[in-house]
Amino acid sequence: MSAPASICLLRTSAIGDVTHVVPLVRTLQRAWPQAELTWIVGKLERKLVGDLPGVDFVTFDKGAGWAGMREVHATLKGRRFDALLQMQVALRSNLLSLGLKAERRIGYDHARSKDLHGLVINERIPARSGEHVLQAIGSFCEPLGLKQAEVCWDIPISEEAHAWAAQQWPDDQPVLLVSPTSSHALRNWRPDRYATVMNHAHARGWRTVLIGGPSAMERNMADAILARCRQPPLDLTGKDTLKKLMAMFCRAQLLLTPDSGPMHMANSVGLKVLGLHAASNPARSGPYSDRRWCVDRYDAASRKYFGKPASEIPWGSKIEKPGVMDLIEAEDVIERFEAAAAEPQK
Structure with missing residues (x-):
């Protein structure tokens, strides 16, 4: 199979999923260093990956609706790609792809297709179940004759971001970062339980650091946790910014978070992640490289809300039900914290 001269990657969001695309970019670049890679990505997500070398980025402002689509189409007017990797099945992305010209239009298998996805593609990735999201995204190179045998991120982080992170705390104390808020509210844990774990970490000689974005939901969660902490973190x-957040991940020892974008950003730089999983399956959407430190109550959630074990529900099912995260007790998280703390640092 001849090397494609041009490839368009369409994955606009979200932060975690965009992080999973980076190893695919690295795979394509290693195999075909001369191929022109174009990545259509969301505005926020571009702030994380938009400086990847060797990639031409086109921003899709999904908040602009049809105007955002027209802007992408105008930017790529006259371009024709050897292959389009349509890695997002949402209706908006499927509609966006209609304005892109490509000989080969590679999308998901039938089981993972929805929102008219099958109408905008002419090839599909291998049909597999039980894959992590990163593996599914990585398989988009297989119809092109490649295999993602190595997972490599190397997302650029500026010296300025590293310098900012270095100013936030001294180096003589282990750091527990806590990113408590997912954009999916039903994946969020209780503030008092976060505070219990942070109080324990502080008593064990760790510095605790609250992180999160500028939204009102994240500010309210942070304030609720702060009110319950015996020592202020x-x-x-x-x-911060996404790049400054990446720099903090490079300096910390552990991240506590629900299933969220920061989980995958942290994983990409090798930080241990204590993930909280009840609403989602860590085998599918947990930190890809190392899930030893996660608390997994996904099977318990399936039994409680669906009356059957997780092995009997469709792969990738979300159990975003009110109270599902209460299946995770503070003691469960403290046990994983202690296990992670006892593991020698790299």
Whole structure:
């Protein structure tokens, strides 16, 4: 199979999923260094990956609706790609792809297709179940004759971001970062339980640091946690950028978070992640490289809400039900914290 001269990657969101695309980009670049890669990505997500070398980025402003689509189409007017990797099945992305010209239009298998996805593609990735999201995204190179045998991120982080992170705390104390808020509210844990774990970490000699974005939901969660902490943690909620957050992940020892974008960003730089999983399956959407430190109550959630074990529900099912995260007790998280703390640091 001849090397394609041009490939368009369409994955606009979200932060975690965009992080999973980076190893695919690296795979394509290693195999075909001369191929022109174009990545259509969301505005926020571009702030994380938009400086990847060797990639031409086109921003899709999904908040602009049809105007955002027209802008993408105008930017790529006259371009024809050897292959389009349509890695997002949402209706908006499927409609966006209609304005892109490509000889080969590769999308998901039938089981993972929805929202008219099958109408905008002419090839499909292999049909597999039981895959992590990163593996599914990585398989988009297989119809092109490649195999993602190595997972490599190397997302650029500026010296400025590293310098900012270095100013936030000294190096002589282990750091527990806590990113408590997912964009999916039903994946969020209780503030008092976060505080219990942070109080324990502080008593064990760790520095605790609250992180998060500038939204009202994240600020309210941070304030609720702060009110319950015996010793005030360093509160950096709303004070960082995605690159500064990556730099903090490079300096910390552990991240506590529900299933969220920061989980996958942290994993990409090798930080241990204590993920909280009840609403989602960590085998599918947990930290890809190492899930030893996660608390997994997904099977318990399936039995409680569906009356059957997780092995009997469709792969990738979300159990975003009110109270599902209460299946995770503070003691469960403290046990994983202690296990992670006892593991030698790299």
